Amino acid sequence: MWDTSLMLRALPDLASGLLTTLAITLAAFVLATGLGLVLAACSRSTVSALRRGAAGFSIFARSVPELIAIFWVYYCFPVLFDLRISGVVGGTLALGLIGAGYMSEIIRAGIAAVPDGQWQAARALALPRFILWRDIVLPQATRKMLPAILNQFTDVLKNSTLLAGVGVAEIAYAAYLAGSESYRYLEPLTGVALLFFIVIFPLSMIARRLSPRDSIVTNSL
Amino acid sequence: MLPQAFRIAFPAIGSTLVGMLKATSILSILTVPELMRTTVRISDYTAKPLVFYSVSAVIYTMLCAALALSLSRIERRFLEKSRA
Numbered sequence: 350m351w352d353t354s355l356m357l358r359a360l361p362d363l364a365s366g367l368l369t370t371l372a373i374t375l376a377a378f379v380l381a382t383g384l385g386l387v388l389a390a391c392s393r394s395t396v397s398a399l400r401r402g403a404a405g406f407s408i409f410a411r412s413v414p415e416l417i418a419i420f421w422v423y424y425c426f427p428v429l430f431d432l433r434i435s436g437v438v439g440g441t442l443a444l445g446l447i448g449a450g451y452m453s454e455i456i457r458a459g460i461a462a463v464p465d466g467q468w469q470a471a472r473a474l475a476l477p478r479f480i481l482w483r484d485i486v487l488p489q490a491t492r493k494m495l496p497a498i499l500n501q502f503t504d505v506l507k508n509s510t511l512l513a514g515v516g517v518a519e520i521a522y523a524a525y526l527a528g529s530e531s532y533r534y535l536e537p538l539t540g541v542a543l544l545f546f547i548v549i550f551p552l553s554m555i556a557r558r559l560s561p562r563d564s565i566v567t568n569s570l
Numbered sequence: 571m572l573p574q575a576f577r578i579a580f581p582a583i584g585s586t587l588v589g590m591l592k593a594t595s596i597l598s599i600l601t602v603p604e605l606m607r608t609t610v611r612i613s614d615y616t617a618k619p620l621v622f623y624s625v626s627a628v629i630y631t632m633l634c635a636a637l638a639l640s641l642s643r644i645e646r647r648f649l650e651k652s653r654a
Contacts, residue, residue, distance in 0.1 A: 408631075408635065409631055411634075412588070412592070412629050412630065412631045412633075412634030412635055412638070413592075413630055413631055413634075414592040414593070414594075414595035414596075414606070414630055415592070415595075416595045416596055416598070416606060416626070417595055417609075417623065417626060417627050417630055420606075420609075420610070420619075420623055420626055421623040423622065424613065424619035424620070424623060425619055425620045425623055425624065428619065428620045488571060511596065535635065544630060
């Protein structure tokens with residue numbers, strides 16, 4: 350049944366696919382973070398149209414399945430904007446847009462989690478807005494956001510396999526190719542699962558260690 | 571034990587459920603004839619991807635929004651009960 354040599358033969362292809370996967374993930378994550386920051390800023394704006402727009406986008410982005418978004422960008426952007434985009438660009442864009450919805454919520458929640466007293470103290474000291482954000486709010490908020498941001502990163506990493514659907518030669522696509530060459534999908538697909546575990550397990554351990562709830566639990570043991 | 575644990579776990583269970591609803595679209599790759607697969611088929615057949623992908627995105631959004639809304643209603647009822 351199981352043939353380890355087949356998996357070993359597929360491994361170099363899978364590894365180069367993994368590099369593409371990581372590159373896509375990183376690009377989508379950077380896009381998501383940047384856009385998420387803008388959305389979070391809009392959601393705190395005094396202009397109600399900006400607030401509503403940001404909230405609407407965030408709800409929409411978080412409820413559309415990733416696969417639909419990838420296909421939508423890939424097939425509809427050429428029609429809408431009259432430009433040709435590759436699967437990599439379209440897929441990364443789609444993952445980035447969806448990720449932005451999640452990131453904006455994470456950032457919003459992180460800022461909201463900074464205790465009221467901190468804001469009041471800063472206001473009592475008449476600190477300039479820039480100092481308030483750079484030295485007081487953002488450092489505390491970032492610490493609270495980190496576990497959620499890491500989880501979001503692993504989500505993007507896992508969802509990037511969907512780009513195989515628009516013909517991007519990432520890790521899942523490499524596994525399909527290796528499988529269709531030998532008519533044996535068991536070994537390459539298991540290889541993908543193992544590689545993902547190797548990458549994601551340490552990330553989730555870090556996220557767990559960073560999460561404050563868990564540190565209380567470990568202290569009490 | 572279980573009623574209390576369930577009440578605490580409920581929001582997480584709810585978001586997993588919404589995630590599951592979104593994940594069903596992935597089954598289209600295995601040619602399960604669900605919404606996504608049907609969308610791809612019709613869009614290929616009619617060569618009008620813009621219309622059909624947009625429509626199915628809206629359908630998914632409405633499904634997820636309806637689910638999330640009812641979940642948060644149930645959640646609120648739990649809270650009221652635990653307060654009483």
